[in-house]
Amino acid sequence: MSLTADGPGRRRRGATLEKALLDATWEELVEKGYDGLTIESVAERAQTARAVIYRRWPGKPELVRAAIAHAGLNETVPVPDTGSLRGDLIEALRSASRRRAPMLALFLSARIAGFYEDTGTTLADLRGEFLAGRVSLVDSILDRAVERGEADPARLTPRVRSLAFDLMRHELLLTHRAVPDDVIVSIVDEVVLPLVVAR
Structure with missing residues (x-):
């Protein structure tokens, strides 16, 4: 089974996969801080491979910046x-x-x-x-x-x-x-x- 699978025969792609990666990054940032966050820990939390992350962001700073923007967009502000x-x-x-x-x-x-x-x-x-x-x-x-x-x-x-x-x-x-x-x-x-x- 693929590391990016959500279950037997299913793979996360596109926006669904990106959301899972950014959610995992934000959770790691809140729990461990920037220094404690690693690409490996994000990959493990998102149940994917490091290469999947590196295909989208060149490194930790860019990933964290994207996760912060993602968290802001998903905050409900009535x-x-x-x-x-x-x-x-x-x-x-x-x-x-x-x-x-x-x-x-x-x-x-x-x-x-x-x-x-x-x-x-x-x-x-x-x-x-x-x-x-x-x-x-x-x-x-x-x-x-x-x-x-x-x-x-x-x-x-x-x-x-x-x-x-x-x-x-x-x-x-x-x-x-x-x-x-x-x-x-x-x-x-x-x-x-x-x-x-x-x-």
Whole structure:
């Protein structure tokens, strides 16, 4: 039976095989960190051969970068619809904080420092890889608020649009823990809404 088989007479190919390889890489990265991850360990977890991996990615840095992008694309990010801009922003920040705190802790830990050294990338680059190809959650919320007449489109510069999540990320960077609810409410009520609400 082939090492890439899922069962008797069946072989994984194309997107199915690639997903299995990237899922295995992400799991190895989370469990062992970058330095502990090897092509051999990924192949073993994915039940395939090293050559199958090397046909798609030339080495560990490229494989890990692809796995990070894959994990980001597969993260389900529902757009909240509470009926108000304030409610939507608070719910979006709560949800993002819960999901992102463990991921950010990984990206900031010494367990992934080798990736930064091998690739010359930064945390911002890694975040870009993770979020690539996704519709902006905050843009969806703000655009809907404009349609409802809650937000002034003239005030929604790129910096203002990103402010709520930038401030949440700052809190995550400082604490490596999910952002407390009172801080999220403060970000929305004291900083974001005064900047974006229609006058």
